[in-house]
Amino acid sequence: MKNAEAAPLSGLEPLESAIDAQIRSNQIDVPMLPEVAGRVVRLTQDPKSDAMQLAKLIQSDQILAGHVMRVANSALYSPNATLISLQQAIARLGMKLISEIALAASINSSLFNAPGFESHIQYEIRYSLLAGLWAKEIARACRRNVEAAFLTGLLHDIGRPVATQTIISVAKDIKFTIDKRSLISLEDKYQRAIGVKVVEQWEMPQIVIEVVRHFDDYQNAGDAIKPTMIARAGAEFADHFMCEQGQEGCLTRDQLVVQPVLADLDLYQDEILEILEKEPAVQSAMEALQA
Amino acid sequence: MSQTISFDLLVIGSGPAGQKAAVEAARNGASVALIEKTRELGGACVQRGTIPSKTLRENALRVKNMRMNAQIANFKLAEDMELATLINRLSEVLEAHDNYMRKQLQRSGVELIHGRATFVNEREIQVENVSGTKQLYRSQHILIATGSHPRKPDDIPIDHEHLFDSDSILSMLYLPKSLTVLGGGVIASEYASIFQALGVKVTMIDKYPRPLGFLDDDLTDTFISGFHHMGGTWKGNTKITRCFWNGIDAVVTECDDGSVISSDKLLCAAGRVANVKELHIENAGLQLNQRGLISVDDQLQTDVAGIYAAGDVIGPPSLASASMEQGRRAACNALQIETGNMHNTIPAGIYSIPELSSVGLSETQAREKYGDIFVGTARFDEIARGQISGIQNGLLKIVCAKDGKTILGVMIVGEGATELIHIGQMALLNQCSVDFFVETIFNFPTLAEAYRAAALEIIHARKLRA
């Protein structure tokens, strides 16, 4: 993979060669997606499945069930009602939404073992969640695959927390003290290769794997070019909304509107502004998902 | 904004109409700019309509045939089939088409401009590119070939996720278990039968008693019976009262007869609307007619001299084939290039399963116009090739004038109809007598033989009447 073959970062050579070796020998410690979350994704893709099966499945994981109920009862989804059973929640919110809630809930910082970097990982997860929600709106505006957009947006950067975890663990093994700046540059370098391994091991739909693989180079994504561009555009929107305006490197509204990926999606300025008007809806969905 | 750039002809839209117009004008020595708002060329025809739907159809036919031959190959379509798998060669087809079009435009010296056109006045167009930069272009001759987009009825909440239109239907991730199709026109009939052939449970609903009402009843009957035979449901004379995603697992369609249909997905195919929103045609002194289309005269010129329009933006027949010829002619008329006669005899091709095609007058139209006529029909199950190939659900019909000789129209339903029709079209255009089909030797066994069988029926009836 392109990033992993780039020149070593100065001073980090020993750490890098150990990470390289791990990637090459396929020894990356990919966190187990809580089994129930994987099954939820598969179940909602199975045309034979029904709401009852989904409720049963989520019920088998108390923490997940609790989270789904909290989100289902949030102001966004149930302003005037209190939902008391999972089945009622599914009946109210629909299988697809419930599965999105379940997957978003499963991808949380407790999946990753990165002592000292919890808030960094937390930030990345929030960013991915937001990217997924924006990707859906962008897909809708482009009349492209809305169904896959959330999943691809949510998982496009899943390699980051896993890379962080790997870097910390390798550094510990070789007794290398790593500062946050170096960790981030290494994470940037290795996350894509690792991300592909993660979604492959999690048996995500092929389209998700292709998007993660080609995210940095969507022009070469072949048949997956449009979904990859949509995930990428979702990530640009998330970038804009996540950072504190005025902060260095922050994507301003003006910069967002002229991002090449939006032009490549043939989105004109007024159309981008129309998508931006979805901000309140996306923010409420974000708050609800993090309830 | 930099200086205004001038051309002999400005063409807006790179669909079949715009593309053919640009190439024709440039080949005749004019300086031509083709303005297209999307990165890809080809318009609805290439990107979202004709070619993608026909690619899916090709696979649907294969699936249907494999099912029919279940004894030969034990075939079952995977339940969670990704739609992309069924339109598998589309990107290759589109890329090849795009390359071909680009090369052709380049070879002809057409300047391709990627941006969105807006009229400033009757001679000037402003083009805004995707990053917001604007440029002015000027010409004595402008062709509007901006095509059409699906009509979105106010009461159908299309979200491109559960409720689709014909632009977004192929973006579905998985083949649904069930699909409701609203409408009974060409696009509705094509998609309904294609998805049904793929094993999706399709319910087609329309306010009219039959789909494809512009065709004779015996043809639509054959289509409906074929659709039913595959497992589809046709609900005519039915109005939709409400339609929504239930938020759980189904799109619910409530009808005025009290029935409620639940399906995984819904396709709304409620006609098409001219693409003019961004053009601001009022700045050029133009307005839409009552049907929301741009009116043109027989030269394809609009109410404003020098501004021409072609393709879907001027309305029926709204076919890629007709749009190409209209575009070419509009360019010729604008630049005073000799064109030859434009035949009004345009065949209609409906790529449903089974296919339908017609040229000239239908039996109903001919009876309304001339009263006494002759009709000859041949059923494919009576033709050797139809029996051999299992293409038995078909029918060819020739409509002849009162003299029993002059061909007025031909209509066909059954696989191969869209190709077979051209034999009838040529006979019609060359004003051949119906006897010509009997005097001509066709290959045996072929479906084309149906022409001979239908013609014989007319000749026989003519003799009886004489």
Ligand SMILES: Cc1cc2nc3c(=O)[nH]c(=O)nc-3n(C[C@H](O)[C@H](O)[C@H](O)COP(=O)(O)OP(=O)(O)OC[C@H]3O[C@@H](n4cnc5c(N)ncnc54)[C@H](O)[C@@H]3O)c2cc1C
């Ligand atoms: C599902 C489906 C199936 C079909 N199947 C068939 C078939 O089998 N056979 C057949 O003959 N026909 C078929 N058609 C119809 C056929 O696609 C259309 O008749 C044909 O594409 C019309 O061509 P056009 O050039 O008028 O417009 P279009 O093909 O719609 O092209 C118009 C172009 O103009 C561009 N444009 C719009 N506004 C602007 C602007 N302001 N500035 C710059 N560019 C602009 C658009 O982006 C587009 O590229 C089908 C249509 C659909 C939807």
